Amino acid sequence: MMQWFPENISTYGQGVDHVIQVIYWIVGAWFVVVEGLFLYFILRYRRKDGVRAAYEPGTSGKALAWILIPAVVILGFDVGIDLVQGPVWNEIKLTLPAKPDQIIRIKGKQFVWDITHPGRDGALDTADDIQTLNQLNVPLNAKIVFELTAEDVIHSLWLPNLRLKQDAVPGRTIKGWFQATKEGDYPLACAELCGSGHGTMRGQLHVLNPADYQKWLDENSPQSPEVSSLGH
Amino acid sequence: MDTKESFLRKYVFSVDHKTIGLQYLITGLVMALVGGLFAYGFRSQLAWPNEPVLGFGQVDPDLYNSLVTMHGTIMVFWVAMPILLSGFGNYVLPLMIGAKDMAFPRLNMMSYWTFFLSTVVLLSSFFFPGGPAKFGWTGYPPLSAQPGFSGVFWGGHLWILAIALEFASMLMGGINFLTTTLSLRAPGMSLFRMPILVWMLDIASIIFMFSVGPLIAGAFMLLADRLFNTGFFLPAAGGDPLLFQHLFWFFGHPEVYVLLLPALGILAEIYPAFSRKPLFGYKMIIYATIVAGALSFIVWAHHQFISGIDPRLATPFSITTIIISVPFAIAVFSYIATLWRGSIRLTAAMLFALGMMAEFLIGGVTGIFNGSAAADIYLHDTYFVLAHFHYTLFPITVMAGLAGLYYWFPKMFGRHMNEFWGKVHFWTTTISFNVVFLPLFAIGLAGHQRRIFDPSLFDYIAKYQYLHVIATIGLIVMIIAQVPFLLNFFISMRKGKVAERNPWRATTLEWVTPSPPGHGNFETDPVVYRGPYDYSLPGLKDRDFINQAETL
Numbered sequence: 001m002m003q004w005f006p007e008n009i010s011t012y013g014q015g016v017d018h019v020i021q022v023i024y025w026i027v028g029a030w031f032v033v034v035e036g037l038f039l040y041f042i043l044r045y046r047r048k049d050g051v052r053a054a055y056e057p058g059t060s061g062k063a064l065a066w067i068l069i070p071a072v073v074i075l076g077f078d079v080g081i082d083l084v085q086g087p088v089w090n091e092i093k094l095t096l097p098a099k100p101d102q103i104i105r106i107k108g109k110q111f112v113w114d115i116t117h118p119g120r121d122g123a124l125d126t127a128d129d130i131q132t133l134n135q136l137n138v139p140l141n142a143k144i145v146f147e148l149t150a151e152d153v154i155h156s157l158w159l160p161n162l163r164l165k166q167d168a169v170p171g172r173t174i175k176g177w178f179q180a181t182k183e184g185d186y187p188l189a190c191a192e193l194c195g196s197g198h199g200t201m202r203g204q205l206h207v208l209n210p211a212d213y214q215k216w217l218d219e220n221s222p223q224s225p226e227v228s229s230l231g232h
Numbered sequence: 233m234d235t236k237e238s239f240l241r242k243y244v245f246s247v248d249h250k251t252i253g254l255q256y257l258i259t260g261l262v263m264a265l266v267g268g269l270f271a272y273g274f275r276s277q278l279a280w281p282n283e284p285v286l287g288f289g290q291v292d293p294d295l296y297n298s299l300v301t302m303h304g305t306i307m308v309f310w311v312a313m314p315i316l317l318s319g320f321g322n323y324v325l326p327l328m329i330g331a332k333d334m335a336f337p338r339l340n341m342m343s344y345w346t347f348f349l350s351t352v353v354l355l356s357s358f359f360f361p362g363g364p365a366k367f368g369w370t371g372y373p374p375l376s377a378q379p380g381f382s383g384v385f386w387g388g389h390l391w392i393l394a395i396a397l398e399f400a401s402m403l404m405g406g407i408n409f410l411t412t413t414l415s416l417r418a419p420g421m422s423l424f425r426m427p428i429l430v431w432m433l434d435i436a437s438i439i440f441m442f443s444v445g446p447l448i449a450g451a452f453m454l455l456a457d458r459l460f461n462t463g464f465f466l467p468a469a470g471g472d473p474l475l476f477q478h479l480f481w482f483f484g485h486p487e488v489y490v491l492l493l494p495a496l497g498i499l500a501e502i503y504p505a506f507s508r509k510p511l512f513g514y515k516m517i518i519y520a521t522i523v524a525g526a527l528s529f530i531v532w533a534h535h536q537f538i539s540g541i542d543p544r545l546a547t548p549f550s551i552t553t554i555i556i557s558v559p560f561a562i563a564v565f566s567y568i569a570t571l572w573r574g575s576i577r578l579t580a581a582m583l584f585a586l587g588m589m590a591e592f593l594i595g596g597v598t599g600i601f602n603g604s605a606a607a608d609i610y611l612h613d614t615y616f617v618l619a620h621f622h623y624t625l626f627p628i629t630v631m632a633g634l635a636g637l638y639y640w641f642p643k644m645f646g647r648h649m650n651e652f653w654g655k656v657h658f659w660t661t662t663i664s665f666n667v668v669f670l671p672l673f674a675i676g677l678a679g680h681q682r683r684i685f686d687p688s689l690f691d692y693i694a695k696y697q698y699l700h701v702i703a704t705i706g707l708i709v710m711i712i713a714q715v716p717f718l719l720n721f722f723i724s725m726r727k728g729k730v731a732e733r734n735p736w737r738a739t740t741l742e743w744v745t746p747s748p749p750g751h752g753n754f755e756t757d758p759v760v761y762r763g764p765y766d767y768s769l770p771g772l773k774d775r776d777f778i779n780q781a782e783t784l
């Protein structure tokens with residue numbers, strides 16, 4: 001199953017993949033057993049001349065145990081799955097890094113991602129902020145906190161390689177975080193139907209090594225000679 | 233009772249629950265074809281994004297959004313609801329409890345015609361400027377709240393109006409089911425002698441009634457936002473888009489069980505009849521279903537794990553969501569245990585009923601992935617979700633629905649459907665269904681987000697384009713596979729083998745009536761002496777079943 005997944009490049013992505021794998025093996029095993037039994041019964045108990053069906057209304061304690069024991073086992077597995085997935089969820093959505101390396105502001109609007117990066121001074125809301133459309137630039141291994149919002153309708157920030165998805169809701173600023181561990185360009189998309197341009201609302205995440213990131217800052221921060229509002 | 237009725241009174245404005253049931257069934261079947269046709273439209277676009285689609289022309293993003301919105305809306309509200317709940321419910325429920333008709337026959341007639349009107353309103357939106365709704369079948373605001381965002385004005389109003397009418401109709405139906413069950417049971421028909429299908433229809437009606445209020449409130453607020461700029465869901469006016477999602481899913485998730493329960497009810501009649509065994513654990517199934525029904529009200533926010541609600545809510549909703557698997561596991565195991573040491577006959581009805589369970593299990597286990605908040609971060613709004621709920625809703629609606637049709641057809645029309653073509657129908661439908669939806673799990677895992685009209689624009693999913701092609705070919709085969717069914721259905725109605733009263737040698741009350749039953753149902757008022765599933769009772773010599781209305 002995992003061969004379908006895009007490459008994971010975030011610190012917490014492995015956790016998500018692990019949860020999916022754990023569930024896969026648990027429900028997969030149940031699925032095979034139950035379908036197997038189901039199919040076996042259908043084939044084994046096909047009508048034969050002279051053979052009568054058993055009268056078994058399933059009301060005796062012993063008969064009910066056949067149903068209730070597996071149900072209790074399922075409950076046990078359910079609890080197990082929750083114990084595995086809970087901490088992963090908490091790490092990704094409940095806790096923000098105490099000292100982020102960078103804070104980035106992302107706004108979804110019909111039909112672009114409007115992204116504000118801190119400029120050379122490392123702070124937002126200053127003259128050297130770098131604004132881009134659909135281009136999210138981050139340094140490798142930096143702890144990034146994002147402030148996500150939407151201007152018009154609900155959008156959803158979708159970065160498959162980071163295992164990151166978060167709806168962007170007008171009127172709310174939702175904070176989240178990620179830390180990218182591999183250099184390169186990765187897809188960024190909108191995962192919530194947002195109108196006729198939804199299918200074209202796409203961008204890119206650029207994970208840059210420190211030198212390249214510095215170069216990008218130097219070229220784009222408005223204090224530099226050539227000002228660009230569209231990233232690269 | 234059976235005085236001469238005018239054509240209009242008998243076939244159009246009928247107050248006979250059987251005619252009304254058939255009206256719902258036929259309307260639902262017609263809408264299934266419409267919804268299927270829309271699926272063909274956008275699925276072909278996905279497979280061959282740069283080619284015009286035969287019959288639809290070039291599918292631009294606007295048309296694409298219209299088609300997916302109307303497909304979802306139609307399949308859930310105009311196919312699954314009318315067929316499972318209203319269609320079979322109306323036809324079978326009074327017969328099964330030994331009633332002459334529904335408690336409120338005129339209300340029943342009104343319920344169908346309100347539903348019919350809702351259908352007309354919904355489909356008429358295609359002919360208004362701006363076209364039909366294109367904000368998804370869940371209609372999330374602000375996209376749906378202001379015509380400027382989606383480019384649809386009249387279509388949105390009509391969509392809300394149609395749903396309101398449809399729900400009014402379902403409420404009338406639900407009240408009728410409950411009142412009929414409580415007040416019109418034949419002597420001896422205690423609650424714990426009722427067939428499971430009756431229980432399921434009643435529990436589904438109760439779930440529907442308790443959950444629909446918030447949605448109606450949400451729809452009103454949405455309409456007010458659209459018409460009067462009230463801003464319930466618009467942050468600029470002090471509203472909150474997430475409020476709608478809570479109202480919608482407080483209804484929307486229980487709705488899944490509103491559909492599932494009648495489907496399980498249909499199976500509960502068919503498994504015993506074709507394995508000649510009592511339903512295993514009758515009371516336990518009922519109790520488990522009641523528990524599941526109650527739990528269904530506290531799972532809604534699993535649709536909203538990443539919507540921006542407080543992330544601390546994810547854990548409790550994850551737990552309730554995953555735990556609801558337990559009562560359903562009890563029901564499913566009981567059904568499977570019904571087959572154990574049975575004498576199974578694989579008729580078309582039984583094949584569809586077995587197929588329903590086999591496919592539904594895939595839908596059930598894949599739900600665990602989405603129910604787990606951490607996994608849902610990745611899987612939410614991808615094709616994985618889409619594949620999951622089609623593996624849930626298709627078996628519920630189509631396979632259980634068809635199982636019911638093949639099973640009660642002899643009662644409905646006094647004739648049999650052709651079994652050979654029924655089996656051909658089963659195998660072609662089942663195989664092609666899996667060809668459509670198995671590949672969608674894979675592209676979902678690859679990260680393919682939903683509702684984009686051209687996957688080739690995204691490199692990471694463009695390489696799996698062949699899976700869309702496979703799925704689309706599967707869908708085309710699936711649509712073609714319905715042709716023999718339709719021919720079989722309509723030809724058998726007139727020319728099928730004549731059916732006796734109880735062709736399947738079944739135990740519930742509807743089978744003591746003539747096929748088809750006249751207005752008023754029973755020739756003599758039935759008296760009930762036993763539970764609903766006395767198959768292969770020890771001591772019976774000449775046969776292996778005894779009807780509820782028979783004494784030994």
